[in-house]
Amino acid sequence: MKWSSIKIAIIGAGFGGIGLGVRLKRAGFHDFVIFERAAEVGGVWRDNSYPGAACDVPSRMYSFSFANDYPWSERFGQQPEILDYLKNCADRFGVRSHIRFNTEVDGAEFDAQNDQWHISIRDGGIETADMLVSAIGLFNQPLVPDLPGRETFNGLQFHSSRWDHDCSLDGKIVAVIGTGASAIQFVPAIAPRVGQLLVCQRSPQYVLPRDERPIHSANGLWEQIRSRADRFGIYLEQERRTRRRGSARMTAQGQAAFLARLEREVPDPELRRKLTPSYPLGCKRVLQSNDWYPALQRENVELVDSPVTEIRTNGFVTQDREFHPAEVLIFGTGFTPTRYLTPLKITGLAGTDLNHVWKNGAEAYLGVTVAGFPNFFMMYGPNTNIAGSIVYMLESQARYIADAAGLLSRPEVRQISVRRPVQDAFNIDIQGRLEKTVLVADSCHSYYQDPSGKVTTQWPGFMYEYRRQMRRLKRADFEITSSKTEKPART
Numbered sequence: 148m149k150w151s152s153i154k155i156a157i158i159g160a161g162f163g164g165i166g167l168g169v170r171l172k173r174a175g176f177h178d179f180v181i182f183e184r185a186a187e188v189g190g191v192w193r194d195n196s197y198p199g200a201a202c203d204v205p206s207r208m209y210s211f212s213f214a215n216d217y218p219w220s221e222r223f224g225q226q227p228e229i230l231d232y233l234k235n236c237a238d239r240f241g242v243r244s245h246i247r248f249n250t251e252v253d254g255a256e257f258d259a260q261n262d263q264w265h266i267s268i269r270d271g272g273i274e275t276a277d278m279l280v281s282a283i284g285l286f287n288q289p290l291v292p293d294l295p296g297r298e299t300f301n302g303l304q305f306h307s308s309r310w311d312h313d314c315s316l317d318g319k320i321v322a323v324i325g326t327g328a329s330a331i332q333f334v335p336a337i338a339p340r341v342g343q344l345l346v347c348q349r350s351p352q353y354v355l356p357r358d359e360r361p362i363h364s365a366n367g368l369w370e371q372i373r374s375r376a377d378r379f380g381i382y383l384e385q386e387r388r389t390r391r392r393g394s395a396r397m398t399a400q401g402q403a404a405f406l407a408r409l410e411r412e413v414p415d416p417e418l419r420r421k422l423t424p425s426y427p428l429g430c431k432r433v434l435q436s437n438d439w440y441p442a443l444q445r446e447n448v449e450l451v452d453s454p455v456t457e458i459r460t461n462g463f464v465t466q467d468r469e470f471h472p473a474e475v476l477i478f479g480t481g482f483t484p485t486r487y488l489t490p491l492k493i494t495g496l497a498g499t500d501l502n503h504v505w506k507n508g509a510e511a512y513l514g515v516t517v518a519g520f521p522n523f524f525m526m527y528g529p530n531t532n533i534a535g536s537i538v539y540m541l542e543s544q545a546r547y548i549a550d551a552a553g554l555l556s557r558p559e560v561r562q563i564s565v566r567r568p569v570q571d572a573f574n575i576d577i578q579g580r581l582e583k584t585v586l587v588a589d590s591c592h593s594y595y596q597d598p599s600g601k602v603t604t605q606w607p608g609f610m611y612e613y614r615r616q617m618r619r620l621k622r623a624d625f626e627i628t629s630s631k632t633e634k635p636a637r638t
Contacts, residue, residue, distance in 0.1 A: 152178060152556075153176075153178065153277040153278060153552065153555055153556050154178050154179070154180075154275070154276045154277050154278075155171065155176060155178065155179035155180075155276060155277065155278045155279075155280065155552060156179070156180055156182065156264065156266055156274060156276035156278070156279050156280070157179060157180070157181045157182070157280045157282050158181075158182050158252045158279075158280070158281050158282060158283055158491070159181070159182075159183065159190060159281070159282035159283040159284065159526075160181050160183035160188040160189070160190065160237070160246050160248075160282075161188070161189060161190020161191060161192070161193075161233070161282065161283075161284055162190065162233065162284075162537070162538055162541055163190075163282035163284060163526030163527055163541050163544075163545075164181045164183070164188075164190075164282035164526070165181075165188060165233060165236055165237050165240075165242050166211060166526075166538070166541050166542055166545045167280060167282060167526060167541075167544075167545040167548060167549075168181060168237075168240070168242035168245055169211070169213065169236070169240045169242060169545075170542075170545035170546060170548075170549045171545075171549055171552065172240065172241060172242070174549040174552070174553065176549070176552055176556075179245055180245055180246075180247055180274075180276075181242070181245050181246045181247065181282075182247055182250045182251075182252050182266070182268070182274075183246050183247065183248050183249075183250060184249070184250065184251035184252070184269075185248065185249070186248050186249055187234070187248070188233050188234055188237050188243070188246065189230045189233050189234070190233075190283075190284055190287070191284065191286050191287065191308075192226055192229045192230045192233060193230055194287075194308050194309070195226060195307070195308045195310075195329070196226055196227075196310055196312070197307045197308070197310040197329060197332070197333045197336075198310075198332075198333050198336035198337055199332040199333045199335060199336035200225065200226035200329070200332060200333070201221075201223050201224060201225045201226060201332060202223055202224045202229060203223065203328065203357075203434065203435045204223075204381075204385075204535070204536050204537075204538075205222050205223055205358070205362075205377075205381045206219040206221070206222060206223060206224040206228075206362060207219070207222075207362070207374060207377050207378040207381055208378055208381040208382060208385065208535070208536040208538070208539065209224060209229075209536055209538055210232065210538060211236065211538060211542065212539075212542060213240075214232075214235075214236050214239070214240075215374065215375075215378065216366070216371070216374075217232050217235065218366075219362050220362070221359075221362060222358060222359060222360055222361070222362045223357065223359075250268055250269075250270075251268065251269040252266055252267065252268060252269070252491060253267045253268070253269050253490075253491070253492065254266075254267045254491050254492035254493060254494070255267065255279055255491070255492075255493055255494070255523075256494040257494065257495050257496060257520065257521060257522070257523070258275075259496055259521075259562075262277065262521075262522070262561040262562055262628075263275045263276065263277060264276050264277070264278075264279040264522065264523070266279065277522060277555060278522045278523075278524070278551070278552055278555055279522065279523050279524070280523075280524045280525065280526065280548060281488055281491065281493075281523075281524075281525045281526065281528075282525075282526040282527070283488065283491070284526070284527045285482065285484040285487075285527055285532065285604065286308075286481075286482040286484060287482070287489075288482055288483045288486065288489050288490070289306040289308045289309060289478075289480075289481075289482060290306075290480050290481050290482050290483050291306055291478050291480060292324070292455075292478070292480055294455060294456070294457060294458050294463075295456075295457045295458065296457050296458040296459055297458040299458065299459065299460050300458050300459070300460060300461075300476060301460045301461060302461075302473065302474045302475050302476065303474075303475050303476075304475070304476035304477070304478070305476075305477060305478070306477075306478045306479075306480070307329040307330070307333060307477060307478065307479045308329070308482070310333075314475065316337055316340050316341050316475060317340050317341070318340075318341070318342040319341055319342055319474045319475055320341070320342055320343045320345070320472055320473050320474045320475070321337065321341045321342075321343070321344050321345070321473065321474065321475045321476075321477060322344075322345040322347060322462075322463060322471065322473035322475070322476050322477070323344065323345065323346050323347060323477045323479055324347045324455055324463075324476065324477070324478050324479065324480060325347070325349070325478060325479035325480040325481065326346060326347075326348045326349070326351070326352055326479065327352070327432070327434075327479055327480070327481050328432060328434055328481075329479045329481070330346070330479030331352070331354060331434050331436045331439045332436070333477075333479070334346060334439070334442055334443075334448075334479075335436070335438040335439060335441070335442035338442045338445055338447065338448055339445075341447065342447065343447050343448075343449070344445075344447060344448045344449070345449050345451050345471055345473060346443065346448060346449070346450050346451065347451045347454075347455050347463075347465070348421070348450060348451065348452050349454050350424065350425075350426075350591075351421065351422045351423060351424045351425075351452075352424065352431070352434050353402075353405055353424055353428050353429075353431070353433050353434065354434045354435065354436050354439050354440070355405065355408075355433060355434070355435050356408065356435070356436075356437055357435040357436055357437050359437065362377075381536075382535070382536075382539075382610070385533075385534060385535030385536065385610065386535065386609050386610060386611070388429075388433075388534045388535070389533065389534045389535060389608070389609055389610070390609075391428075391429060392429050392534065392584040392585050392586060393583055393584045393585075393607075398427055398428050398429055398585055401428045401429070402427065402428045405428060406423070409422060409423065409440075412440045412441075413440055413443075413444065415444070418443065418444070418450065421450055421452045422440070422443070422450070425590060426588060426590040426591035427585050427588050427590070427591070428585070429534075429584075429585045429586070430585045430586055430587075430588040430590075430591045430593060430595075431591055431593040431594075431595070432593065432594070432595075433534075451465060451471065453465035453466045453467040453469065454466045458476070461473070461474075463476070481594060482594070484532075484594050484604050485508075485509065485594065485596070485597040485598075485603050485604060487505065487509040487525075487528065487529060487603075488501065488502075488525075493520065493523065495517075495519045495520035495521070495523070496519050496520070496521065496564075497519075499519050499520075501517065501520060504517065504519070507599070507601075508597045508599060508601040508603050509528075509529040509597070509603045510529050510530070510570070510574045510603065511525065511528045511529045511530075511570065512565040512569060512570040512573050512574075512624070513531075513547070513573065513613075513616060513617060514527075514528040514529050514530050514531035514544070514606070515528050515531075515544050515547060515548065515617075516551075516564075516565045517565065517570070518564060518565050518566065518567040518569075518570045519564065519567075520564065521562035521563060521564040521628070522555060522562055522563060522564075524544075524547075524548045524551060525544075526541055526544050526545070526548075527540075527541065527544075528544075529603050529604070530574075530577055530602070530603060530604065530605060530606055530607075531544070531604075531606055531613070532595075532604045532605050532606065533605070533606050533610055533613075535610050536610070539610050539614070540606070540610065540613060543613055543614045543617040544617065546617060546618070547617045547619075547620055550619055550620040551563060551620050554620060554622065554625075554627075559629045559630065560627055560628070560629060561628045561629060561630045562626075562627070562628035563625045563626070563627055563628075564625060564626045564628075565624055565625055565626075566624060566625060566626055569624045577606075577607050578601070578602070580607035580608065581602045581605065581607045584607065586602050586605055587600070587602060
């Protein structure tokens, strides 16, 4: 078949950007560039270098299916090893040569007359591409609460994703604001070093035990078989957790098991009361740790369960009007995942701003493409997060986007844009399914939801279902703009 030459621009060199780069090369596309704002690959695994940083998905599943032979040293990869894995993949599969480092994208505007995206670079440059893909992910913008008086604090303060490694915590009074996925990792890591640790909790979390069985090498035939069997077992367990979201019986069973564990591990009834969630298991992210509860029971650690309302020069005040002195503030307050593509400004047909389109909540077709934004795709877009491995989902998206590139490469095709009725029907369906899950429980609000309560981050079904829907692009789902003038051909 005769194909035309198209240029593809990808924003971000984390798991999404690297995985898509590999898929494009294997599909025969070599004219692509990955814009990366930093000096190295890695995304969140480059930025989040706090003590104890690790993945809560086992390494065998939190890796590409085409690069599952990495010699992981632990069942759950630590941040330095995951970063090394991504560097290794970028080099091994020839993606690094396509990356432009230290190049931050501010936005992009579609030129309908020339069927191209004009991409604005922060240094003032403009790049063009026939296809644009955002692979910036969900967790790239730290959320620091706008607490009164924060600018008056005399000590050091930083967000966990921007850890200040020059700040010595030894012997100091350290306050950690937030008890989410990052905090349950760095709190146990720093607790032995600090003089006193105040852990400020807004709401308690479900923290389940982490499977720390040793991981086996993937070298040799027998080891590869064991590795693949282990990966499949992890996959089945993650799909079971997805099923629990829609099952009242499984949720109740999980809660009972959690409460039994909490009673065993936290004998102090008052501390146990503070650590007992008032919402159902699964409506927020379920965490995993074997050292969170022991850390909170150290003599130099205090759990503060009244929300922080004010920062002062030498400490903070909580809602119960108690003042707590502190020398260092660490914000473990997460990110802004429902503010998709922040801080990019994406402008589609007729000057339409994607942020305006999403003013009532982000949505897309299959989480990868939006009506009115031709030749534009996303990795880790709306409603594609899962109670499993996002890497599995990203591979599904990479396959789909490579199919889209193939369609756009046909000489007669100039633009492809998902049909609005197709996108609307898809989102009506998934929102209806999400309404039947624990994710919309009245008793909790999580980062899964935007401020209105709409779940814009989570996929309602199994990982396999998503992969099946993403196996190939259906031309009938798209408005295809053709031209009598063929594009330059390549063989």
